[in-house]
Amino acid sequence: xxxxxxxxxxxxxxxxxxxxxxxxxxxxxxVSSLRRWTSICLVLLGASVSPGVAQQEASLPQIASAExxxxxxxxEVLVAQQRRVEAMRKAxxxxxxxxxxxxxxxxxxxCISPDGYVLTNFHVSSPFGHRMRCGMNxxxxxxxxVAGIDPTGDLAVLKMFGRDDFPTATMGDSDQIRVGQWCxxxxxxxVLATNLQPTVTYGLISGVRRYQYPSGTILEYSDCIQTxxxxxxxxxxxxLFNVDGELIGINGRCSFEKRGRVNVGVGYAISIKxxxxxxxxxxxxxxxxxxxxxxxVATDNQGRVVVSNILESSDAYRRGLRYGDEVLRLGDRDIxxxxxxxxxxxxxxxxxRVALRYRNEQGVQEAAIRLQSLHQPGELEKIVxxxxxxxxxxxxxxxxxxSKDVLADRYESRRGFGNYxxxxxxxxxxxxxxxxxxxxLATSAADDSVQIRFVGSVLGESTAxxxxxxxxxxxxxxxxxxxxxxxxxxxxxxIKNQEPMPIAMAMxxxxxxxxxxxxxxxxxxxxxxxxxxxxxxxxxxxRIVLGEVTAEVYTSVASGDIELIxxxxxxxxxxxxxxxxxxxxxxxxxxxxxxxLQYGLxxxxxxxxxxxxxxxxxxxxxxxxxxx
Amino acid sequence: MIDRALSLARLIAAILIVLVFEDPGIFAExxxxxxVPLGQGSLSGLEELFQSAQxxxxxxxxxxxxxxxxxxxxxxVIGDGNTILTSWSTVLDVDKVRVVTYDGRRLDAEVVGVDPxxxxxxxxxxxxxxxxxxxxxxxQVRPGQRVFSITNxxxxxxxxxxxxxxxxxxxxxxxxxxxYTGLRSVYRGKVIVVDVMTNNPGAxxxxxxxxxxxxxxxxxxxxxxxxxxxxxxxxxxxxxxxASVDRILAGKTRSAGASLTMAKNPHKALDLGMVLIPNVIxxxxxxxxxxxxxxxxxxxxxxxxxxxxxxNDQRVDSQKSFEQIxxxxxxxxSFQLLLQRGTExxxxxxRP
Numbered sequence: 001x002x003x004x005x006x007x008x009x010x011x012x013x014x015x016x017x018x019x020x021x022x023x024x025x026x027x028x029x030x031v032s033s034l035r036r037w038t039s040i041c042l043v044l045l046g047a048s049v050s051p052g053v054a055q056q057e058a059s060l061p062q063i064a065s066a067e068x069x070x071x072x073x074x075x076e077v078l079v080a081q082q083r084r085v086e087a088m089r090k091a092x093x094x095x096x097x098x099x100x101x102x103x104x105x106x107x108x109x110x111c112i113s114p115d116g117y118v119l120t121n122f123h124v125s126s127p128f129g130h131r132m133r134c135g136m137n138x139x140x141x142x143x144x145x146v147a148g149i150d151p152t153g154d155l156a157v158l159k160m161f162g163r164d165d166f167p168t169a170t171m172g173d174s175d176q177i178r179v180g181q182w183c184x185x186x187x188x189x190x191v192l193a194t195n196l197q198p199t200v201t202y203g204l205i206s207g208v209r210r211y212q213y214p215s216g217t218i219l220e221y222s223d224c225i226q227t228x229x230x231x232x233x234x235x236x237x238x239x240l241f242n243v244d245g246e247l248i249g250i251n252g253r254c255s256f257e258k259r260g261r262v263n264v265g266v267g268y269a270i271s272i273k274x275x276x277x278x279x280x281x282x283x284x285x286x287x288x289x290x291x292x293x294x295x296x297v298a299t300d301n302q303g304r305v306v307v308s309n310i311l312e313s314s315d316a317y318r319r320g321l322r323y324g325d326e327v328l329r330l331g332d333r334d335i336x337x338x339x340x341x342x343x344x345x346x347x348x349x350x351x352x353r354v355a356l357r358y359r360n361e362q363g364v365q366e367a368a369i370r371l372q373s374l375h376q377p378g379e380l381e382k383i384v385x386x387x388x389x390x391x392x393x394x395x396x397x398x399x400x401x402x403s404k405d406v407l408a409d410r411y412e413s414r415r416g417f418g419n420y421x422x423x424x425x426x427x428x429x430x431x432x433x434x435x436x437x438x439x440x441l442a443t444s445a446a447d448d449s450v451q452i453r454f455v456g457s458v459l460g461e462s463t464a465x466x467x468x469x470x471x472x473x474x475x476x477x478x479x480x481x482x483x484x485x486x487x488x489x490x491x492x493x494x495i496k497n498q499e500p501m502p503i504a505m506a507m508x509x510x511x512x513x514x515x516x517x518x519x520x521x522x523x524x525x526x527x528x529x530x531x532x533x534x535x536x537x538x539x540x541x542x543r544i545v546l547g548e549v550t551a552e553v554y555t556s557v558a559s560g561d562i563e564l565i566x567x568x569x570x571x572x573x574x575x576x577x578x579x580x581x582x583x584x585x586x587x588x589x590x591x592x593x594x595x596x597l598q599y600g601l602x603x604x605x606x607x608x609x610x611x612x613x614x615x616x617x618x619x620x621x622x623x624x625x626x627x628x
Numbered sequence: 629m630i631d632r633a634l635s636l637a638r639l640i641a642a643i644l645i646v647l648v649f650e651d652p653g654i655f656a657e658x659x660x661x662x663x664v665p666l667g668q669g670s671l672s673g674l675e676e677l678f679q680s681a682q683x684x685x686x687x688x689x690x691x692x693x694x695x696x697x698x699x700x701x702x703x704x705v706i707g708d709g710n711t712i713l714t715s716w717s718t719v720l721d722v723d724k725v726r727v728v729t730y731d732g733r734r735l736d737a738e739v740v741g742v743d744p745x746x747x748x749x750x751x752x753x754x755x756x757x758x759x760x761x762x763x764x765x766x767x768q769v770r771p772g773q774r775v776f777s778i779t780n781x782x783x784x785x786x787x788x789x790x791x792x793x794x795x796x797x798x799x800x801x802x803x804x805x806x807x808y809t810g811l812r813s814v815y816r817g818k819v820i821v822v823d824v825m826t827n828n829p830g831a832x833x834x835x836x837x838x839x840x841x842x843x844x845x846x847x848x849x850x851x852x853x854x855x856x857x858x859x860x861x862x863x864x865x866x867x868x869x870x871a872s873v874d875r876i877l878a879g880k881t882r883s884a885g886a887s888l889t890m891a892k893n894p895h896k897a898l899d900l901g902m903v904l905i906p907n908v909i910x911x912x913x914x915x916x917x918x919x920x921x922x923x924x925x926x927x928x929x930x931x932x933x934x935x936x937x938x939x940n941d942q943r944v945d946s947q948k949s950f951e952q953i954x955x956x957x958x959x960x961x962s963f964q965l966l967l968q969r970g971t972e973x974x975x976x977x978x979r980p
Contacts, residue, residue, distance in 0.1 A: 179793055180678035204776075206792040210784060226784065228794040228824065255782040255828070264825035265794045266782060337732070337787050 087245030088184060088200050094169035094247075095186040095198040095239055096120070097135035098144075098158070100128050108187030108198070108238025109134065109158060110169050110247060116142070116160035117283065119275055120237030121252045122149050123219065125156040126384070130411050130419055134160045135188075135196035136167070145410045148282030148528075149418040151384055152290045152374060153346070154219045154252050155275055156237075156418070157282035161407065169239055172246030174271035177225065181205045185229045185251050185267070187238025198238070203229025211343045212253060212268055220290075222346025224268045225249045231267030240269040248272050274347040280529025280538055281349050285422030287380050288528065291350045291371030297327055299338045307358075313572040318600060319367040321358055328364065329357035350374065351541070351552075352530050368533055368601065372571065381416055426526040430540055431517045433560025450614040454507050459594070459606035467504035469511075470617055476504035478605075491549045492569040495576045500605050503597040506565040506578035509544075509551055510592070511612075513562060518553070522546045530554070532564050539563055561590070574600050588612070677841045678776075678793055682730055684761045684843075685791045685835050686712060687780045688737075688751075689726040690719040691911070702779040702791065702834035703727070703751065704846060706873070709758040713869060714833030715849050716742045716749035721911045721945070727753055732788030739945065741876035744937040744966055744973060746864060747815045747849060750876045761835065761843035765867035769820060769844045773798045777826040777863075779834030779847055791834070796822035801865065810855030812971040813848075819862040820845045826861045827851065836863040845869070879941050894955040895963075900978065901925040904947055911946040928976045930967065937973075938966035 096109035096118050107124035111117070118134060125132065125146050134144045142160040149156045160166060177183075183205055186198040207226035227240060231251045240249035249269030256264065281288040294314025297305050304326045310317050327335050331354045333344045348354060350373040358365050405411075414420035454467040458478075466477040475484045483501055485491060487508070494501040509521065518524050523545040529538035532554050539554040552575075554564040561582055568575040581594035591612050597605040684705040692699035703714035712727065719725070724736040737751035769775060777794045785791050800821040804813055820836060827850050836845035845863030852859050864872075897904060901923020905915045914936035919926050936944050939953045940963050957963050962979045 178675045179682075179790060180672070180675035204793055204795045206794055207784060207790060209789070212784075226792060255784070264828055266784070266792070266825075266828065339787060339789075 084202075084243065087241065087243065088186070091169065091184070091186055091239065091241045091245040091247075092137050092198050092200065093167035095137065096160075097188040097191075097196055097198070098124050098128075098237060099133045099135060099141070099191075101131055101133060103133060103141070106132075106188065106191055107234055107236040108251070110186075110237075110239035110250070111136070111160070111166045112168050112171075112247070112279075114165050114168055116144075116163065116166045117147070118144065118158040118160060119239075119250055119279070120156050120158055121250065122151050122154045122156045123252070124237040125149065125158060126151075130413075131405065131407065132158065134158065137197050139196050141196070143407050145407050145421075146418050147285050147422040148288055149384065150278050150282060150288045150290075151380055152220055153270065153274065153278060154221065155250065155270065155278055155282060157279065159410075159422070161410070169241075169247040170245065171276070172242050172244075172248040172272060174225065174248045174273045177205055177208060177242060177248055179205050179207060182243040183227055183229055183240055183248065184243075185227070185231050185235060185238060185240050185269075187231075187235040187251065189230070189232035189234040191234050201230040203227050206266070209340075209343060210268060211339060211346070219253075220346060221253055221268050221270060223274060223343045224253075224270055227267050227269065228265045229267065230263045230265075231269075232263050233261050235267075250275050271347065277347055277352075278349050278528075280540075281527065283422060284426055284526045284528045285417050285419045286525075286528070287384055287416055287418055289350045289380060290374040291345060291348050291352065292374050293341075293345060293369070294372055295321060297338045297341050305335050305338050305341060314372065315370040315574075316356065316367075318574060319356070319369055320360070320365060321356070321367070321369075322360060326359040327356070328359055329355070331355060345371075349528070349530070351527065353533060354531075384418075423526050426540075427518065427524065427542070430526070430542065430555055430560055431519075433555070434514055435517075449617055451617055452508075452511055453613050453615055454504075454511075454609060455611050455613070456595075456607045456609040459608050465607050467507045468615070469504070469508045474501075474504050474508055476501050488547055491546070491567070495549065495567055495569050496573055498574070498576070498599045498604065500597060502567050502576035503578055503595060503605060503607065505549075505567060506551075506576070506597075507595065509553070509565055510562050510580065513553065518542055518544060521551075527552070529557070535563060562592075677837075677839075678778075680759070681761075681776075681835065681837050681841045682778050682790050682793075683759050685730070685778045685780075686758070687728040687783075687785060687791070688712075688714060688719060688833065689728070691721040692719050698783070698829045700780065700783045700830050701832045702781075702830065702847065704833065704835045704843060705756070705758045705760045706763045706843070707760045709756050709760040710753050711740075711760065712737060712751040712753065713763070713846060713873060714749055714751060715846070716744070716747045717832060717849060720749055720751075721913065723910060725751055727751070727756075728787065729756065729758055730788070730790065739943075741879055742937075742943050742945075743872040743876050744968065745815065746817065746868060746872040747813075748846065748864065748869060748872045748876070750873060763843060763866060763870050763873060765870040767838070767842045767844050767866045769798045769801065769838060769865075771798050771800055774839055775820075775822060775844060776837050777822070777824075777831065777834055777847055778837065779826065779828075779831035781826075781828040781831040781834075783830050794824055794826055796824040796826060796861075799823050804860075804862065810853040811851055811860060812854060813851050814968065814971050814973055815848065815864070818865055818868055819848065820865050821860065821862050824861060825859065826863070827859065879943070889956060891956055891958040893959045895957050895959055895978075896954060897951065899924075899959075902930065904950075907947045910948070914944050914947055914950045924978055924980060928965075928978050930965070930976060931969065933969070935968040936965055937968055938964075940964055941966075 094111045096111055098109050098120055099106040107121060109118040109120035112119055130146045132144050133141045135141050142162045144158045144160045147157040147159050184200050184202045186200050189199050192199055205225060206228050210224050210226045212221040212224060231254055235251050238251050239247050240251050242248050249271055251267060251269045253268045254263060255266040278288060294316050295307050295310035298308040300306050307321060307323050307325050310321060310323055327341060329335055330341060330344050335341050348371055350371055353368050353370050356367045356369045410421055412420040451468050451470045456465045457463060458465060463479045468475040473484045473486055475482060478500055485501060491505060512521055521544050525543045527541045527543050530541045532539050540557055542553045544551045550568045552566040553562055555562050562580050565578045566575040577598040579596040580592035583593040586593045588609060593609055595607045595609060596603060686703045686705060688703045689700050697718055699719060701715060701717060701719050703712040706713050720739055727735040727737045735753045735756055737753045740750040740752045742749040775796050775798055778791050780791045798820055804816050804819045826847055831847050832849045834847040835843055836847060838844050843866055845865050846869050848862050848864055901920035902925045903917045905917045916930060916932055916934045918932045919930055936950060938944060942953050944950045960980055962977060965976050967974050967976060
């Protein structure tokens with residue numbers, strides 16, 4: 001199986017096609033020879049089709065007027081055909097041709113947002129570096145830059161500029177597709193579409209939930225869709241639609257072996273479910289990573305999938321999974337074979353927390369486990385640098401230097417990123433969301449004459465709770481016991497010992513985030529979108545490095561409200577999870593009405609908040625901080 | 629030449645278009661999916677057909693895995709469910725062929741017999757509990773008819789994963805006349821030619837079914853026209869396969885009786901003047917390394933590099949079985965060999 005970009009790599013294979021054996025090597029000649037052949041085919045088809053079409057058109061009005069007995073099925077066929085034509089017309093509008101700046105080479109893509117975000121393959125975008133052009137079926141070329149890249153899952157997100165009303169594909173549900181359903185691919189095979197009209201090819205879903213091993217690279221296709229719709233070099237990155245024209249996959253690979261780089265009835269598409277799992281992360285402009293579980297499985301002699309090896313540092317181990325336990329379910333999928341587990345795992349980005357069902361001696365257990373990164377820090381960057389250097393060299397050979405890039409301000413190089421510009425963009429979006437929701441206090445966090453104070457009580461008890469902070473310390477009072485901790489440093493021990501104190505740390509972060517915005521808090525990176533236990537859909541996740549502790553802040557995509565702050569000391573220890581509940585009817589709104597602290601999967605403390613106010617700073621010795 | 633090719637292409641295109649539009653079954657499945665409550669396990673007719681038909685296709689594993697020879701192929705379960713029809717290939721050159729069923733079970737199969745002319749082989753498994761296709765000579769297809777292949781091409785599916793489906797249209801039902809083309813195939817009989825690439829690595833032995841889910845053909849081996857470089861996508865029709873199965877089963881009955889009586893003074897390969905390639909593996913094929921001058925074998929017209937397939941219509945699957953069969957033939961008796969020379973099959977008579 002090979003990746004399907006059409007460019008200089010593809011040419012030798014194209015030349016192998018018997019129709020082109022004697023054609024010149026260079027790309028334009030290939031295209032023109034292809035075009036000649038296509039036009040011959042079109043002529044042939046045209047000659048044969050037209051009588052049939054004329055007949056159908058002639059008989060249509062007859063059905064209506066004279067109720068002539070055309071077979072009932074024929075009408076059904078015509079209706080189905082009309083539906084298909086309409087689905088393809090609509091789907092073609094969102095299909096994108098991806099080209100280099102010199103309009104050479106390339107592949108396909110699909111536009112999924114009106115402001116011009118495009119899903120494509122990493123192997124399509126990587127040879128172009130960060131700049132490319134995208135053609136749509138309005139016949140126009142749009143300037144585009146790369147945003148995020150997923151070298152392992154072969155995905156990339158591009159952003160087109162020039163319109164705010166790009167036609168978008170309708171999302172389908174790739175979990176609902178079954179073998180035997182019809183589907184069609186749209187794209188730019190052999191870079192034929194010089195008029196930018198995509199080529200549409202019709203076929204069957206040949207197989208679902210396929211796993212395709214990396215072929216000489218790290219590109220891995222898991223849980224992918226197999227189709228016999230003709231997918232060829234140049235189709236890469238383009239959309240696969242169901243018969244209703246809903247987007248179900250991103251075409252990317254084919255099985256070829258000995259017949260040259262032309263379709264032999266076996267193409268593979270990344271499921272749109274996987275693509276959309278990664279989409280939020282890809283919009284962050286990062287080089288995103290896939291996940292590992294921290295344990296491996298094998299099929300035992302009774303056909304059960306059992307844990308054959310497990311890292312004690314893994315989250316799964318902390319949630320109770322042990323060597324020999326039987327794995328039953330990951331995410332929303334039952335696991336019957338060891339291969340299936342690997343297949344399902346491939347659709348999740350790292351850091352996601354997914355449901356795991358397993359069986360040990362005590363019976364069936366349900367847990368949620370945090371996925372670890374598949375690659376070591378820096379590993380993916382090296383791979384990407386390698387491939388883009390090659391791309392840059394190639395591009396340098398052929399294209400004249402672009403004197404002034406019109407999108408120069410839409411690209412920012414930074415290690416670990418495909419394009420850091422998009423990380424700033426996403427952070428700005430989140431900041432904007434909560435700007436209107438600043439807590440109404442007549443002070444700013446930079447004011448050293450006042451302290452900020454959250455007051456409340458333990459849920460269902462009379463125990464009073466107070467979190468108070470000034471510019472130096474966080475003071476935490478639970479009942480009659482008060483502890484203090486510097487606002488920077490010494491946080492780790494409290495988290496490692498699973499103390500209640502981190503709830504106060506999170507409240508301070510909550511306050512600062514709303515008061516100052518995230519960027520003043522520390523080194524901030526927008527990670528993307530991840531699920532949160534007990535919450536619907538995906539949430540925005542932003543990571544802030546606060547010295548020895550890293551905070552991961554989950555905010556609502558719609559409102560920007562902080563739903564969860566996780567405080568990590570390292571990845572081998574459970575973080576302190578602090579959940580915020582909001583009650584629009586409460587007098588506290590937009591402040592949270594309830595804050596809950598959790599370690600692992602167990603709640604540690606729930607606090608009902610009563611008020612948020614300020615106190616003058618009292619310059620006394622105070623109660624010294626008691627270290628646990 | 630080009631003119632002829634163009635008119636042929638136009639004819640095929642015309643047939644396809646006309647028949648595609650005539651065949652209601654093709655688009656009858658295109659009803660809006662919204663009619664079907666999603667996620668409730670309801671299947672359209674085609675999806676249902678696919679789910680049931682793929683249970684009668686198995687993944688086969690055996691010898692190979694080097695020099696472009698795959699170690700896997702496909703097979704169709706027929707009749708009572710314990711018989712598997714597949715392509716006769718080097719994959720089967722093992723003691724037990726590994727069968728993986730649609731539900732992931734691993735079974736061992738024995739080669740019951742082979743039909744060298746059709747390049748088909750019959751395997752037997754015990755108590756498979758698999759649904760079998762009805763192998764019925766009257767299940768025939770015409771050009772323009774919609775068909776589907778079910779194969780494990782490229783070895784994509786493993787364990788309990790479903791074999792792959794491909795759609796196609798029958799382009800021609802015709803004899804494989806390899807004399808006039810660059811198609812070099814042992815089998816030269818009737819084939820069903822389809823318009824899509826069904827004959828990929830690992831697909832041989834898979835099923836070709838019609839819209840009713842009936843077995844209409846068995847996918848043939850990969851075949852490339854050496855002149856044009858075009859790969860032919862063909863299946864052996866059900867009637868040819870049915871006759872072949874009958875022949876294999878008949879041959880099996882004969883060999884069972886024959887092998888019981890040992891000759892008092894039997895033939896030996898060396899005495900016949902045949903020097904075989906070194907016997908290094910349990911199933912070393914009976915390739916002739918060289919032929920001694922003035923020997924019986926030489927007189928019969930046997931040449932170096934010939935492969936012995938049958939002795940008196942009994943299957944020879946190894947040098948060991950060759951010697952065993954020879955031991956049942958008296959030195960004074962004449963016997964027949966079926967040889968493969970390149971892609972030719974030829975029968976020779978050894979006359980002492």
